[in-house]
Amino acid sequence: MTLRTHSTRLETNGLSMAGHAGVGGALLALATMLLAACSGSGSGSTLRFWALGREGEVVQLLLPEFERANPGVHVQVQQIPWTAAHEKLLTAFVGGSTPDLAQLGNTWIPELVALGALEPLGARVRVSALAPAEFFPGIWATNEIGGEPYGVPWYVDTRVLFYRSDLFARAGVARPPRSWEEWRDDMRRIKALPGGDHYAMLMPTDEWAQPVILALQAGADLLRDGGRRADFKEPRFRQAFQFYVSLFAERLAPPLGNAQVANLYQQFADGYFASVITGPWNLEKFHLRLPPERQGDWATAPLAAVEEADYPGVSLAGGSSIVIFSPSKKKDSAFRLIEFLAEPKQQLAFYRLTGDLPARLAAWNDPVLTGESHLLAFREQLHHVTPMPRVPEWEHIAWAIAEATERVILGQQTEDQSLDRLQTEVDRMLEKRRFLLDRRARGANP
Amino acid sequence: MSARTGRARREGRAGLAFVAPALGLIVVFFVVPVAAGFLLAATDFDIYAIGDLATARFVGLANFAALLRDPVFWKALLNTFYFVLVGGPLSVAVSLGAAMLLNVRVVRFKGLFRTVYFAPVVTTMVAVATVWRYLYHPRFGLLNQLLGAVGIGGVNWLGDPRWAMPAIILMSVWKNFGYNMIIFVAGLQSIPGTLYEAARVDGAGPWQQFRHITLPALRPMLVFVGIITMIGYFQLFTEPYVLTGGTGGPLNATLSLVMYMYKQGFRWWNIGFGAAVAFVLFLIILAGTLVQLRFQRERE
Numbered sequence: 001m002t003l004r005t006h007s008t009r010l011e012t013n014g015l016s017m018a019g020h021a022g023v024g025g026a027l028l029a030l031a032t033m034l035l036a037a038c039s040g041s042g043s044g045s046t047l048r049f050w051a052l053g054r055e056g057e058v059v060q061l062l063l064p065e066f067e068r069a070n071p072g073v074h075v076q077v078q079q080i081p082w083t084a085a086h087e088k089l090l091t092a093f094v095g096g097s098t099p100d101l102a103q104l105g106n107t108w109i110p111e112l113v114a115l116g117a118l119e120p121l122g123a124r125v126r127v128s129a130l131a132p133a134e135f136f137p138g139i140w141a142t143n144e145i146g147g148e149p150y151g152v153p154w155y156v157d158t159r160v161l162f163y164r165s166d167l168f169a170r171a172g173v174a175r176p177p178r179s180w181e182e183w184r185d186d187m188r189r190i191k192a193l194p195g196g197d198h199y200a201m202l203m204p205t206d207e208w209a210q211p212v213i214l215a216l217q218a219g220a221d222l223l224r225d226g227g228r229r230a231d232f233k234e235p236r237f238r239q240a241f242q243f244y245v246s247l248f249a250e251r252l253a254p255p256l257g258n259a260q261v262a263n264l265y266q267q268f269a270d271g272y273f274a275s276v277i278t279g280p281w282n283l284e285k286f287h288l289r290l291p292p293e294r295q296g297d298w299a300t301a302p303l304a305a306v307e308e309a310d311y312p313g314v315s316l317a318g319g320s321s322i323v324i325f326s327p328s329k330k331k332d333s334a335f336r337l338i339e340f341l342a343e344p345k346q347q348l349a350f351y352r353l354t355g356d357l358p359a360r361l362a363a364w365n366d367p368v369l370t371g372e373s374h375l376l377a378f379r380e381q382l383h384h385v386t387p388m389p390r391v392p393e394w395e396h397i398a399w400a401i402a403e404a405t406e407r408v409i410l411g412q413q414t415e416d417q418s419l420d421r422l423q424t425e426v427d428r429m430l431e432k433r434r435f436l437l438d439r440r441a442r443g444a445n446p
Numbered sequence: 447m448s449a450r451t452g453r454a455r456r457e458g459r460a461g462l463a464f465v466a467p468a469l470g471l472i473v474v475f476f477v478v479p480v481a482a483g484f485l486l487a488a489t490d491f492d493i494y495a496i497g498d499l500a501t502a503r504f505v506g507l508a509n510f511a512a513l514l515r516d517p518v519f520w521k522a523l524l525n526t527f528y529f530v531l532v533g534g535p536l537s538v539a540v541s542l543g544a545a546m547l548l549n550v551r552v553v554r555f556k557g558l559f560r561t562v563y564f565a566p567v568v569t570t571m572v573a574v575a576t577v578w579r580y581l582y583h584p585r586f587g588l589l590n591q592l593l594g595a596v597g598i599g600g601v602n603w604l605g606d607p608r609w610a611m612p613a614i615i616l617m618s619v620w621k622n623f624g625y626n627m628i629i630f631v632a633g634l635q636s637i638p639g640t641l642y643e644a645a646r647v648d649g650a651g652p653w654q655q656f657r658h659i660t661l662p663a664l665r666p667m668l669v670f671v672g673i674i675t676m677i678g679y680f681q682l683f684t685e686p687y688v689l690t691g692g693t694g695g696p697l698n699a700t701l702s703l704v705m706y707m708y709k710q711g712f713r714w715w716n717i718g719f720g721a722a723v724a725f726v727l728f729l730i731i732l733a734g735t736l737v738q739l740r741f742q743r744e745r746e
Contacts, residue, residue, distance in 0.1 A: 087712060088548060088716070090493075090496060094496055111493060113495055114493060114494060115493065115494075115496060115497030115498075116497050116498065117497070205696070206691070206693050206695050206696070234681075255605065256584075256602075256605055257604070257605055257690070257691070257693065257695055257696055258584065258691050258693075259579065259604060259689065259690050259691040259693070259695075260584065260602075260604055260605050262579075262580065262583050262585075262586060360458070392493050392494070392715075393493075394713070395713065396713075396714040396716075399714075402457070403697070404699070406695070406696065406697055407697060410696060410697055411609060412697060420518075428512075430715075432490060432492060432494060432501075433494075435503075436494060436501060
């Protein structure tokens with residue numbers, strides 16, 4: 001993921017909101033004033049498309065072909081930095097200035113669906129070439145809320161094991177680990193290699209991805225009762241939690257946060273850590289930033305499972321989707337653009353331009369992708385991905401999980417204390433959701 | 447009589463007309479948002495309410511009650527007070543010390559030093575924090591290499607909950623002391639040299655001169671600097687935000703009240719709850735300012 005910051009033009013329109021919306025509007029107006037909505041103008045047959053970061057820059061190269069095939073339709077791309085995108089989408093919704101369609105990180109879909117901002121796409125998908133079977137199943141699932149798709153996958157992300165094959169070999173590890181037990185055993189051997197301060201694994205303690213991946217591998221649901229309650233005290237989550245925390249207790253991974261890893265690539269090249277779980281955005285970086293003499297010494301592999309029989313273990317279903325906003329008046333041409341960008345040919349062109357992995361299965365048969373050895377692990381892993389709980393509170397919950405593990409890693413709380421607190425915290429976060437779901441259920445069957 | 451009251455009324459009306467634009471702006475941009483903020487704090491306005499206002503519930507003081515039960519809030523409050531009570535006086539003391547050094551007659555290149563000390567104030571926070579992140583790096587950081595040279599083992603500055611806040615304070619003091627220093631320099635230059643001469647004739651040593659001439663003469667500046675520094679330090683945000691990558695970690699050791707408010711309000715969209723945090727911060731700053739003013743008035 002390329003993070004770019006641009007200065008964005010901000011227009012506050014809180015005052016006009018207060019004028020016509022009364023007391024409730026005053027609250028809304030404050031929110032608007034605080035948030036500052038950015039409005040754009042749409043005219044005639046101009047499709048307004050918000051795309052994020054580098055993708056927003058590069059997608060413009062694909063559009064002339066679409067515009068040739070669809071005379072009279074002009075696509076206006078607005079490029080939005082990743083760091084500002086989440087806030088901007090919400091403020092645009094509050095300010096009534098959402099674009100026709102936008103690229104979304106697929107974990108944001110539940111939030112925007114909760115707002116009622118997105119157009120359900122089921123009916124359109126059924127009559128198009130975009131059958132769910134054309135995509136990785138776990139990735140497609142991230143776009144569905146209550147069985148209805150609200151987005152179409154554009155490109156995919158997941159995390160796999162990046163490891164130093166030379167160090168693994170030197171430690172007598174013949175193949176990448178397939179079960180947790182084998183994995184831990186491998187890590188111990190690597191840790192036991194001679195030579196200075198070094199670790200088998202880098203797992204930044206302030207990242208939620210690693211503990212969540214392990215929990216999903218162990219089969220934990222994280223939430224129960226349809227996302228009404230936290231579920232962190234059941235044995236599967238506890239097993240993953242224990243495994244994760246023990247890697248730090250055994251000093252197989254250093255207790256460092258993300259901000260303290262000065263240079264991931266250099267430290268990987270130096271052998272300070274022999275493996276890391278990360279995503280496709282790092283493939284290009286590893287090629288560019290590891291020294292030439294190290295290029296033959298790294299490889300990628302799907303993640304281990306709890307038991308070898310289940311190999312490969314699951315990973316996160318990440319990536320971006322394209323969605324249509326419900327207020328749009330040009331939904332038909334917007335969907336044509338989605339279909340266009342999901343064509344295998346365009347997906348491949350996009351891969352060549354950005355390195356973003358295609359969401360469409362057919363595109364993966366092209367030699368451009370099959371010829372790249374580091375991608376094999378991704379291809380296999382992408383068939384074993386699980387969506388995270390699809391509730392709007394997810395970002396907050398994920399943060400609480402990372403913090404719960406950190407409390408134990410840094411020795412501030414015992415496992416039981418930490419899990420108790422996590423359970424209480426997340427239950428409290430879900431209070432509003434319980435209230436709304438229960439009210440809706442009562443409304444349905446009075 | 448009636449003519450006079452009539453004229454007074456007319457003048458009053460004219461006066462009101464003159465201040466009306468300013469009053470209007472204050473009402474629109476200050477009174478209304480503050481009132482709306484307080485109203486928000488009495489609701490559970492959140493992501494669901496942004497989508498459908500009907501889902502917002504009036505909760506009275508429940509947000510404040512939840513705050514008091516929230517361990518993260520207490521941690522953020524404690525961190526903020528830690529920063530203000532340790533960092534604030536330290537910053538003022540360093541500013542005063544630097545100003546007095548610059549004011550000593552024998553020091554040369556005063557203009558150069560003034561500029562150099564002031565440079566961090568005008569440097570972008572993000573750039574400063576990036577550089578300091580390298581200084582604090584546990585393995586390659588300059589700070590740990592210097593400590594290592596005198597035999598002190600590596601401190602995990604931003605990774606150890608005990609050291610993270612001192613690291614933030616150190617950086618903040620370095621970044622901010624130049625501004626207050628300039629104010630103190632101006633104050634020191636306005637103290638007549640004759641006072642010091644008279645004191646020396648009476649046999650006062652350097653400490654007594656400082657205690658009985660410099661400090662009393664600088665009192666107005668000290669009040670101003672003290673209050674402004676306190677208000678600014680209570681609003682701690684950028685320093686830990688940039689140094690810790692937006693997490694306030696490790697283990698919330700650098701999470702400040704403003705950062706907590708930001709996270710609740712704009713990352714997790716618990717806007718009602720965030721407004722309650724803002725209100726508590728407002729009350730604390732108000733109380734702190736009143737205490738300082740009262741303290742200064744009593745001494746006068």
